[in-house]
Amino acid sequence: MNHVRLQVERLTKNYRTSPDSADILSNLDLSVPEGEFLCILGPSGCGKTTLVRCIAGLEDYEGTIRVDGNTVTGPGPDRMMVFQDYNQLFPWKTVLKNVQYPMKVNGIRDKQELRSRAEEKLKMVNLQEYADYYPHQLSGGMKQRVAIARGLVMNPGILLMDEPFAALDAMTRNKLQAELRRIKEEENLTVIFITHNIQESIVLGDRIIMMDKGGRIKLDERNTIPKPVSPDSEGYGAMWRLFEDALGDTGAEG
């Protein structure tokens, strides 16, 4: 058994917007080993974003969340986050400066190191030629790739991704999925990836979880279909059906 990277125990989250507000997550347990690509599916509003925000340290919570044994008490560069929003890059910095910024914040001053590490990650997402562009000069897909490069530059224990490709067109999305999967293999990343898209979860995930409306884990499956996954892969249809049916039972509309 691999080293446990993330350990979530009896996680309960209530935003307490009113005295009788319901728990979004209640007593959720989840364990993610190092090097696992975990996809989380679930109907809208079931608490997927809430869960990754708790792991990121952006929300307070009850229960325990431990990363490499350390209790999460706040945000930090060991848990980088890639958001769905294209505008997540700092518009006042060039692509290169955006990728370098987390390193600068964390005390890396050596110009040579800053440059080489940032360029390595930009190369990984095939954007080395765009280092001096400003974010507003890039397409949505390019911005998301820069965000991934920036998310990787500190070699985080976990990369948290909240529907990062949801707003992209199908072709760009497929391309970025393949790129992300390749990078995952190269770097042995531990990823928690939220998506609405069953196909996406099968293409990317080593393991797929489905949450239901009450913020509970309804399905937790290993995805053993060999990568790269295509709709023709053996077992794809069965896997897809399993989650499609489960999604129908979660209380999701439509």
Place this chain on the structure above:
Amino acid sequence: MIERQTLKNLRAQLIFLIIVIIGWQVMSNSGMVNQLTFPSVTSIGHALVRGFTQENMAEYVLYSLSLLIRGLVIGILLAFVFSSFCMISRTVYSIYNMVTSICDLIPGVALIPIAMGWFGIGESVIIFIVVHGVIWPMSRSILGGFSGINRMYVEEGKIFGLKGARLITGVYLPATLGTLISGIRMGWARAWRGLIAIEMIFGTTGSGAGIGWYIFMKRTNLNYAGMFAALIVIILIGIIVEYLVFQVIERKTVVKWGMV
């Protein structure tokens, strides 16, 4: 990359200005108006040249500007410091918000007698009034910018490891720069107008005299051409600051970053 319409507008504006100037000159020379209070364009031009060559008008202007810049810098810095403290807690925020609203209601000129009691008769009174003119509107725009900031930027900054003052300089300031520049623009315009008024009331400070005082002296001598010349200088300074300072800063920052 000036658009055709802009070019057309520019030409129309220029033609209008020329017509006004010619009309002014004709009126002034026609004998229908008092040439003393309605001096001809040429005599205003002469007054302008004389002002700079014989009356050290540049010194008056520079003195006013030096007071203004000192007041602006102090006012802006204080506004930043106080507004940053407001990020610490909602309570500090609400208190400072109240202070800002109250103080913003006091016209600077009304503070002169009190300021003279506190600081004597010197530059510090004028600088105090300038600071007062700048700090409240500036605080408003900083607080407005900070509370309207895209939360995602702040969260990213925290994930990267930024806290406290570094979060403010690393994320809050650049992310709200557009609003801050508008705030400084407003503060400068207010301070500049206020400064000239105060100079007329307050007179010289012992260490110098400004453009407001220059106008006031021209009035005592009933030199209307000189007064108009000073007005032209004030307008020119406004134009220079807008086009050579604010627009250049905007072009090099928010425009370049696609944030407008």
